[in-house]
Amino acid sequence: MQILQQRTFWTEPPTHVRVYPCPACQETISVDAPSCRFCHATNDVLVAEKLWADNRQVTTAVTRANMFSVSSRSALLLTGLSIWSLIVSGGLAEIWVVVNLLALSYGAQWLSHNDSLVTNDADYAEAVTKVKRAMIVWALALLIQVTLNLIFYGFPDWETIFVVE
Numbered sequence: 001m002q003i004l005q006q007r008t009f010w011t012e013p014p015t016h017v018r019v020y021p022c023p024a025c026q027e028t029i030s031v032d033a034p035s036c037r038f039c040h041a042t043n044d045v046l047v048a049e050k051l052w053a054d055n056r057q058v059t060t061a062v063t064r065a066n067m068f069s070v071s072s073r074s075a076l077l078l079t080g081l082s083i084w085s086l087i088v089s090g091g092l093a094e095i096w097v098v099v100n101l102l103a104l105s106y107g108a109q110w111l112s113h114n115d116s117l118v119t120n121d122a123d124y125a126e127a128v129t130k131v132k133r134a135m136i137v138w139a140l141a142l143l144i145q146v147t148l149n150l151i152f153y154g155f156p157d158w159e160t161i162f163v164v165e
């Protein structure tokens with residue numbers, strides 16, 4: 001019995017369990033099951049494989065959106081550091097601007113990459129909102145830094161930001 005359990009654990013790690021929402025009742029079921037264990041609807045293997053692939057894409061998108069959303073909390077810290085360095089060093093710190101722009105481009109890429117996803121998944125709808133909200137936070141952080149720099153020192157020297165010598 002113990003040997004059997006170990007072997008099952010070895011050949012089927014939890015990350016490889018292929019699940020998707022049943023088209024009939026929306027409960028999470030396995031691709032390998034011939035019928036839904038909740039509503040007993042029969043599952044076509046090809047349809048199941050397709051739905052599983054879609055579901056995996058949604059799950060990945062939601063995970064990335066959550067990570068991006070968490071990252072926006074560091075925008076506050078970053079803005080604080082940037083303002084401090086603005087006052088101390090007498091100019092906008094290029095690296096903070098670059099980090100802001102990278103974060104914004106990540107959000108934009110997430111939105112365009114997952115644009116084609118068609119899903120009723122509530123987590124996914126929430127993920128889209130989270131990404132947009134995080135982008136607003138990052139954009140505001142950038143706006144505050146640039147505005148403060150304008151107030152203190154006038155227009156930044158963009159060439160030193162974008163041209164790496």
Ligand SMILES: [Zn+2]
Binds near residue numbers: 040
């Ligand atoms: Zn079902």
